[in-house]
Amino acid sequence: MIQSTKRNISQNIGFAVLFLCILTTLFFLGTIIYFIFTRGLQVISWEFLTQPPRNAMTEGGVAPVIIGTLYLTLGSMIFAVPLGLACAIYICEYSPKSIALNIIRISINNLAGVPSVVFGLFGLAVFVNFLGFGVSILSGSLTLGILALPLIISASQEALVAVPHSIREASLSLGASKWETIKRIVLPTALPGILTGVILSIGRVAGETAPILFTAAAFYKRGYPKSIFTEVMALPYHIYALMTEGTHPDRQRAIAYGCSLILLFMVLLISGVAIYIRQRQRSYHG
Amino acid sequence: MDSDIKMRAERVNFFYGSSQALKNVNLNVFKNKVTALIGPSGCGKSTFIRLFNRMNELVVNTRLTGKIYIDSQDINLPCIDAVDIRRRVGMVFQKPNPFPKSIFDNIAYGLRVNGIKDKDFIEEKVIQTLKKAALWDEVKCRLNESALGLSGGQQQRLCIARCLAVETEVILFDEPCASLDPISTAKIEELILELKKDYTIVIVTHNMQQAARVSDYTGFFLLGELIEFGKTKEIFTAPKDKKTEDYITGRFG
Numbered sequence: 001m002i003q004s005t006k007r008n009i010s011q012n013i014g015f016a017v018l019f020l021c022i023l024t025t026l027f028f029l030g031t032i033i034y035f036i037f038t039r040g041l042q043v044i045s046w047e048f049l050t051q052p053p054r055n056a057m058t059e060g061g062v063a064p065v066i067i068g069t070l071y072l073t074l075g076s077m078i079f080a081v082p083l084g085l086a087c088a089i090y091i092c093e094y095s096p097k098s099i100a101l102n103i104i105r106i107s108i109n110n111l112a113g114v115p116s117v118v119f120g121l122f123g124l125a126v127f128v129n130f131l132g133f134g135v136s137i138l139s140g141s142l143t144l145g146i147l148a149l150p151l152i153i154s155a156s157q158e159a160l161v162a163v164p165h166s167i168r169e170a171s172l173s174l175g176a177s178k179w180e181t182i183k184r185i186v187l188p189t190a191l192p193g194i195l196t197g198v199i200l201s202i203g204r205v206a207g208e209t210a211p212i213l214f215t216a217a218a219f220y221k222r223g224y225p226k227s228i229f230t231e232v233m234a235l236p237y238h239i240y241a242l243m244t245e246g247t248h249p250d251r252q253r254a255i256a257y258g259c260s261l262i263l264l265f266m267v268l269l270i271s272g273v274a275i276y277i278r279q280r281q282r283s284y285h286g
Numbered sequence: 287m288d289s290d291i292k293m294r295a296e297r298v299n300f301f302y303g304s305s306q307a308l309k310n311v312n313l314n315v316f317k318n319k320v321t322a323l324i325g326p327s328g329c330g331k332s333t334f335i336r337l338f339n340r341m342n343e344l345v346v347n348t349r350l351t352g353k354i355y356i357d358s359q360d361i362n363l364p365c366i367d368a369v370d371i372r373r374r375v376g377m378v379f380q381k382p383n384p385f386p387k388s389i390f391d392n393i394a395y396g397l398r399v400n401g402i403k404d405k406d407f408i409e410e411k412v413i414q415t416l417k418k419a420a421l422w423d424e425v426k427c428r429l430n431e432s433a434l435g436l437s438g439g440q441q442q443r444l445c446i447a448r449c450l451a452v453e454t455e456v457i458l459f460d461e462p463c464a465s466l467d468p469i470s471t472a473k474i475e476e477l478i479l480e481l482k483k484d485y486t487i488v489i490v491t492h493n494m495q496q497a498a499r500v501s502d503y504t505g506f507f508l509l510g511e512l513i514e515f516g517k518t519k520e521i522f523t524a525p526k527d528k529k530t531e532d533y534i535t536g537r538f539g
Contacts, residue, residue, distance in 0.1 A: 097346075166383035170445070173339060174452055175373030176399040184399070189386050 040261030043254045049262075052223065059251075062259055064224050068137075068232035069266065071225060072216060073206045075141025076148055081198060083145075084152030091153075092160040093182055112150035117210035119147045124214040138228040140216020147211055148201035155197020159190035192278045199274040203267045209236040219245065235263045292317040292456060292486040293338055298352035300333055300342070307333045309510045311352075315456075315503075320478060320487045322501030322518065324494060325533070329507040331490045332380075335458045338488070339375040340368040356456070373400065376449035380461040382441035384433035384448075389425050392433045392444055396452040411451055419447035420477055439470025446477060457481065459489040463496065475500050494534055498522050506530045 047061050054060030087108075095101050123143030133139040163186050171181040187194075209217075217237035225232045242256040293315040300308035307330045315321050315338075323331040336342045337354050340361065354361050361371050384392050393412040402408060412429070416422040421443045425436070433444055442462060449457055459478070463471040478487060478500050491497050497504050498518060505515040506527075514521060514530045525531040 164383070166379060166381060167385055169341065169344070169377075169379065170383045170385065170448075171395070171399075172344065173341065173372055173377040173379075174396040174399065174448065175369055176395075177369050180399045184395070185385055 036257060036260050036264060039254070039257035040259075043258035044261060048258060053220070062235075062238065062255065062262070064221065065233040065235055065238045065259065066262060066266070067224055069206055069235040069263070071137050071228075071232060072140050072144060072212060072234055073202060073270075075137060075228070076144035076205050077198065077202065079142055079145035080148040080152055080201065084149050084197075085156050085194065087149075088153050088156030088160060089182060089187075092157055093178075093186070108150050108153050112154065115210075116147060116208050117213070119143055120211040120213050120215060122146070123211060128215055134229060135214070135216060135218070135231045136229045137216055137225060137232050140212045140232070140234075141228075143211045143215045144205045144208060147208060148205050151201040151204065152194075152197045155200065156190070156194045159193025159197070160186060162193060163189045195274050195278045199271050199278075202270050202274070206267050206270070207236055207263060209240055212237055235259050235266075239263075290316050292357065293488075294353075294355040294358075295334070295337065296353040296355070298334075298337065298350070298354065300330070300337065300351075301349040302345070303347050307510050311510075311512045313505055313512055313515055315486060315488055317486050318482060318484075319502040320482055320489060320500050321503045321505065322497035323488065323490045323505045323507060324492070324497050325507035325513075327492070330510040331505075331507045332460050334507070335460060335488050335490055336377075338456065338458060339372045339377055341372075341377065343368065373452060374454055375456040375458060376452060376454035377458045377460065378442070378445050378449060378462045380464050382438055382445055382465070384436070384441050384444050386432065386434055388430045389433045389436070389444065390429040393448050393451045396448055400452065415447045415450040418450055418481075419443045420473060421447055437470070439466050439473060442466060442470065442474060443477065446474070446481075450481075454485070456486045456488070459487065459491075461490050461492060464492065471496070494522075506533060508533070 049061060049066070050063050051061030052064050053062060091101065091104065120143065123139055123146070127133045127139035127142050128135055133142075167185055167189065168181055171185045172178070176184070212234055216232055217234050218231040219233075219241050221231060221233055239256045239259045242252040242259070246252050291314045295311055295313045298308055298311040299306065311330075311334060313334075323334065325331050333342065337350065338356070338361075342348055342350070350362065356371070356374065359366075385395060387395070390412055393415055394408050397408050397411060413422065416425065421440060424440060425444075428435075433441065436444060446457075446462075463474055466474065475496065478489065481487060489497075489500065501518045503516065504518040504521040506513045506521065506525075506529075508529055514525060514527045516526075521530065522534060525534065
């Protein structure tokens with residue numbers, strides 16, 4: 001009897017501690033959201049979303065900044081998703097198991113751990129200077145793409161490995177070639193997992209400041225970007241710029257919070273779309 | 287070669303790395319007959335049937351010696367594509383393995399990878415094979431639903447239908463009822479007997495009653511060797527080898 005009450009007590013304490021941990025985490029999450037909402041919401045208006053900045057970025061909106069972030073994110077994905085997926089397919093499905101393959105795997109994982117500012121410097125050296133793309137959407141997209149590449153590769157690899165061997169066999173036994181099997185069976189089955197990787201990397205890419213610092217971002221640029229070879233304003237860098245430079249810190253700070261809110265929403269929206277696609281796929285794939 | 291012989295294994299040895307899974311197996315599979323392979327787990331019978339559609343070459347570090355013939359043609363010649371062999375020799379696996387696609391697409395898949403694009407033809411073929419696999423009445427209203435929503439027995443019949451759609455000449459069954467209940471098993475057995483008219487069938491089974499019920503010929507495998515092969519009736523009533531007798535009377539295995 002005593003033994004069991006004792007065990008119950010220690011169990012209850014255990015649960016209480018775990019619950020407390022959850023509460024703490026939620027508390028911080030809640031505070032961040034509350035903070036950004038209360039400060040950001042007051043500047044959000046139709047004008048803020050659709051107008052370019054005015055009066056040394058103390059008035060007006062941030063439309064070109066939003067567009068810039070969209071371009072950069074989209075550009076990085078156009079570059080990173082096909083390349084990352086192709087790498088993952090080759091590593092999982094085609095390459096013979098060898099020491100070289102293991103080295104490649106380890107290198108890709110290490111790439112994921114490289115600080116983002118290092119990617120920024122790399123982008124500056126290679127895309128901006130060596131290839132001569134200049135400080136531009138193209139350079140920024142490629143740099144962000146390289147940042148996203150390891151995320152996409154490892155998520156895709158995991159998704160591909162998780163496709164059961166039995167349905168690959170089934171496909172081959174019906175007279176499908178290896179490539180047909182990959183294209184028609186393996187990839188569609190792995191799609192939810194691959195999309196998860198893409199979602200995560202979109203979230204990461206949209207919010208990164210350091211890689212675009214030297215490769216794409218402009219402190220202020222009049223009008224909307226006209227080609228992929230022009231520099232561009234982007235939300236994360238815009239926030240940084242508003243908080244550290246300029247002449248009207250108070251008015252700029254409000255705009256910075258507005259930008260944070262927009263960035264938060266953009267990432268949520270993109271993720272939401274991807275999650276929706278994933279769920280639809282999943283419900284079909286059981 | 288006898289024209290009644292559809293497939294033939296000649297002095298077949300098979301190795302996984304250094305361990306030998308099949309030892310000098312010689313066996314004929316007769317046209318439009320059901321050949322059952324029985325034997326305890328790990329005796330090499332599944333490995334053996336997977337030689338006929340060259341599925342073993344997907345496993346790394348394996349080695350085959352000896353010859354496999356289909357219609358007197360050596361299927362392991364370098365000039366022969368495994369994909370072409372698999373179009374002629376279909377396979378139903380131990381666990382039902384439908385694709386995570388709709389019921390319709392599961393059947394249409396084999397046709398599509400074989401280059402058929404005609405939508406009407408595909409649709410007609412899907413209906414026809416589902417009827418042949420005795421599944422049509424159960425799924426006709428839900429062709430566009432996921433195949434994973436079907437019961438185990440239905441999934442297995444779908445896998446058979448998938449195979450039929452490709453119009454193979456041979457169907458290999460690798461313990462097709464291992465994960466099914468008795469009623470589903472009975473349906474599959476009925477189907478096998480029905481399919482015998484148009485196909486040559488090889489079935490691996492652990493269930494000796496099943497071998498006795500559905501097959502015309504039976505081969506008994508033990509530790510990689512084909513101990514005895516003959517007409518099912520003879521194997522089950524008057525086995526020549528003591529080991530066969532011990533196995534089918536349940537003394538071991």
